[in-house]
Amino acid sequence: MTTVCINGISQSFDEGTLIVDAAKALGFDIPTFCSHPRLDPVAVCRMCLVEVEGQPKLLPACATPVSDGMVVHTESDTVKNTQESTLEILLANHPLDCPVCDKGGECQLQDQAYSYGAAESHFDENKRRFHEADMPLNKVVVSNLNRCIQCQLCVRYCDEVVGAQALGAIGIGADTTVSGFMESLENCDQCGNCIEVCPVGALMSLPYRYKSRPWDLKEVDTICPFCATGCQVTVGARDRELMRVRSKSESGLNREALCVRGRFGLDFTTQTEHRIQQPMIRHNGNLVSVSWDEAFDFIHEKVTHINKNKQSIGGLISPSMTNETLYGFQKLMQQVFGSQLIDSFCRWPLGQAYPVLGRLIDDFYSRKPLEDILGVDHCIILGCNITDENPVSEYMVREAHHKNNLSLSLLTTRPTRLDRIAEHVQRYLPGEEVELIKPIFDKTDSQKLCVLLGTDIFRSPRVNQTLLTLESVLFSLQTGGKHVDLQFLLDRPNQLGAWDLGIKNGIDFETMLKQSSSGDMGMLYVVGEDPLLSCPDGYSVAESLQKLSLLVVQDSFMSETAKVADVVLPGFTFAESAGTFTNNEGRVQRVRPIYPPPTKTVMNVNRADIIYSTPGPSKAKRDTDIFNELSLSFDKNLGLSSLEVVFSEIAKRVPEYQDIDVSAIDEAGAFSKNKTSARLALSGLPDGPDPSPNESKTSSSLNQCNDQTNTTEGANIYAATATATNRGIFKLITGNCMFHSGYLSEYSPTLTSIADKAYVEVNEQDAITLNLKDKDLVTVSRASHVANLQLKTNKHFPPGVAFIPENFKSVQVNRFIHSTEDSSIIKIEPALSQKIEISLITQAATGAKKNQGKFMGGRG
Amino acid sequence: MFETTLLKNTTLNDSHLLATYRSNGGYEALNNVLTNFSPEQLIDLVKESNLRGRGGAGFPTGLKWSFVPRESTKPKYLCCNADESEPGTFKDRVIIEKDPHQLIEGIVLASYAIGAHVAYIYIRVEYSVGAKILQRALDECYNASLLGKNIFGSDFNLDITIHHGAGAYICGEETALLSSIEGYRGQPKLKPPFPAISGLYSCPTVINNVETLACIPHIVSKGAKWFKEIGSVKGPGPKLYCLSGRVNNPGTYELPTGISLRELVEGYGGGAPNGKKIKAVIPGGASAPMFPESELDIAMDYDELMAAGSMFGSAGVIVMDEDSCIVKATLSMLTFFHHESCGKCSPCREGLTWVVKLLHRIDSGSGKSGDIEELEHLANGIFGKCFCPLGDGAIMALRGALKYFREEFIFHIDRGYCPFHKPYSPLMLSSEQRYDHSMHQWH
């Protein structure tokens, strides 16, 4: 502790506390432009200069730590004069175009000139002008360099936090500008964090341009729905128009940072023309609009004809739904349809792995802030291209590495941006992770480590073995006295919530499909999921669904599965829903409605073979209300009346959430608790399976692990596959790309304008071998499924491997994948036709209304 | 009697060759140190000599070396600052081109003292001739096992690499020089930490000027006492002075520190050409405030010049005669500083832009009353507020001019023209009119 005296007040502070922070703690605000809590101090704007007794010069408060006995003056005449002159100097060349500047009203230069500046300027020369018209640097960032005050926050944030290294300071001296390579940011992450940190109107959001004044916005705090990092977003809207998305620096794990999806992708919720607006039932092969009562009656009638002794009823719900919807759906399935067959993860079959997944969560999962988790010595990231899948979590890992020397090991299928700072990097093909997990743990002897487990692990048919191996490794580390924290890096915003609420105790969707194809399943109720696009073996999914006597799809947007459904029920989008998400940290956070549901109907896109909407008011409802009303038509009452009621039921029945009062959840969220610890606290509660792994299980999985380790093929796997590429044969891996997540982001006009082309990414050398280069059009094929995609080359990509993002509907990447294969084999060759396959959605979004040929799996 | 030391070899034929250097006692100091001195002893010797840095700041060299933490397991680096760019300064170039081995010996000695096994010479790109000579000298040293592994059979290893600058005055600032070698924009870094603790690649680093390093072999061979007794007590030693501007005998002169500015300019320099009167003299490169003729009886000494409101700087002495326009000279210097401002901090970047605009309009005859006060107001807003010394240096130059020659600025503003301006004449400077170069030590 060091004791300092600031403006006459003495107080002790921790060693290393900066003067600016110490002063703030004592109630003295020191103005700054270039200082940012997440960035190393640079002390370049000179706004924060203060007097320190005994020092010949004024010192920058943002970069000078307090020392014992230091006497500081932050409000002396010298300091005030300096602030005045620094502002005058900064304003000399700053244009006085505040009335037309988007930053007006929330501009730091404006605010500080008001608080600390002189009344008038002596400057009577011409101001420097770099350019006349503002310059768009890409689809989302527009720059006005005349306003730039060279604080370099954008450049430093892009480098130190985002790691994109896309922005730079160009030129020297008074001619310095901030820009991208050759004055373009076309190839950057487009995350817009540079816009957020810009203290003036030098970097601005193109989608928000000239749209509103900050004080005219109605802002709502909610949670980003694009991955399970769970970033807090503050959405500014007017009526049903989305103006902009930002994030507050003082709350949320993301502390102001967002990725491109969070900042620019929420406009998918405004795309009313793709919404399901009325309940529909299939009549004479077509979907026709009906009233809610007619729809419920239709379901009731069909269900009564299902012989429940012979045929089962299954439910599939998206892990992008709120906890309340997930809970309500389970209640509906159990109490109305008498079914326990519910799954919430249909992209890869997890069924066999649910027991070990449950044990991993109960025994090893750390439900605490990621920032705390990253406070260990070593971090192991397993199976996640964290850069693309969970960008903001990645920012935090980078920061922990930078600030706390956190060392990293990566076991990933694709190159990530953390590779260059990681101690160990191991590439693998899906399936190989089983053998590689133990070795990657063996490489570190850190006493305190954390494991971040990514979605790729769950994308493999060997997920069960992988998790068993991981369990045994974690078990032995723990018994060896090491500190291990485990957290997931999941891609759907409420996946952990879905598992917590008991989904992992059901059966998996693959089993349901098998039942369906053998005629053993009578009805399937799908909420917010699109198995026709997401489930492996795309063709057979369609066949299985056709065998059902009743397929109910409840969704906000017209999904591919909805198009083949018997009943389609219009639900709310994320932007209209209230509820909670549980993020990767186990933090339960409030999802708040951004705007009311649409009242007016916009005509849906008409298709020759499907009419799925007639003009009329939108009849979309809250998902839990649909469950409730449906239950009434079955003479049951689920009682899902309000968010508070539903959540208090959850808190009663789900041990992880037992202490949480939903109405008390503030911006910090509420942390759920692990079942084991919850059980300890509530010892004596009757129900629930034994969460601890029994010993025989553990030892058997250990044996299994050892067996497999002995047969590890190791590094030569690439050499083997590399030769295969000569014939254009690649092993396929899939996942989310940086600009999209799931299937809804394709509805976002902004994200689609950034990334509208589905692509296939391969190693640069592989491409050269095939006489192909970056951006070439290629044909990707497997058996009868063919897609024309743009080629993306990457010199860091593992040879013999191709990546196709899951996010582009038109590609139907699930038709390349078989659920039993570690990695599917695809062929890449120069394009047969020169047309990039564009998804129906994109085309519709861009205004083209051409019929794009036949749909998949129509049930006409 | 003062004996030429640093420039001793420069008049010899082939003074840049190893053979010449060695036949005049070169590298014996190094041999002596590697055989008989511990690094600590060498540092003590340099401390004892009171050698102060010759780059401009005048920091005691031995003390600087002693800040390098010996116990640190990190590699240590020595950087030779050969980015000589201060207007009016050309002394290091003489050493580099005429006696490169003297510099190399100094570098090896300094590296030995601080425990560095890698040294970089940061040389400005315009010194292409010097860089070639220096590279040849380095090659000679490698061939003669004076560089590389086991120098003079000792267990001391050193590699020296020349790093070429690319035209940025700011890289002469030591931390900017480090940024530049690291492959970043040549901008100064935040201090603390100081380079001796965390410098190049965040490792302990010493940055020394060419002339400073060239002094080291002589201190070793002739002793600290010899050095200490030359010139000023607080900043002793032989010193290179650069004389330029409107002076009869421009050139590089080696003289003791503490010599009077008048003696230097009027005695050695021979006064202004064509019998003109001297109007003003800048004692230490463009950032050192100028003195009027009446103030020339001052010792060229770190502390005395500081006390008189100027500085020893790089000892680049620039002479202005009665025909020189102080406004134009000030504009020229400030334009230079503005052009070379790295843009990192606001007062220097934006403030100097403004200053230059004001000076321009005064110089061009469109100055307004109040412009001088505005300049002073701006100077107050910039001075002492900048990130590195560049901005302060610029303001010092401006303040010096305003302090002694305010009336010239007023004249320009009041009358709207420059009294010293001569219409353009392509043959204004005919060779006959030019000064006599016979007195040059080197050119």
Place this chain on the structure above:
Amino acid sequence: MSSLLIASSSQTPDEYFHPDLRDQINEIALRYPERRSAVMPALHIYQERFGYISQQSMEEIADILDMAPVQVYEVTSFYHHFRTEPVGKYHLKICNNISCMLMGADCLIGHIQQILQLKCDETTRDGMFTLSTAECLGSCDTAPVMQINNDAYCEHLDAEKLNKILRSLENKIE
């Protein structure tokens, strides 16, 4: 003088990928603990080969040294010596800092401008001469001073000497 037409003999940077330069840069990078340090040497090498630093040159250097292209651009644009546009075959750089200014550099600049019919930072139409002012070249005792390309200085300049120099360069071209 400006009517002279000479086909540029230097290679254009359009030829993709330069393995010889890559090897050279990789070797230089060994002299530094961090590869990034070789960025200035690399830029010197590319500028020497092509006369200026093109976008493609920066991309290649970024690739060789594993830097982001914008980082190479940042460095390139910071240093006055690196040019992102081609210059004339003879780049005349006249110092106009204080000592040279005192010795008549402004007159010399005016003189060249008149002879070559161009302003500062312009290139003659035949691509032979570019005129720039330089910051102090460190040869103030021989002021006024000019550097042509990166060669030895032309010292003690006056109009007569300048004429002679320009004439000899012209003859070299012929």
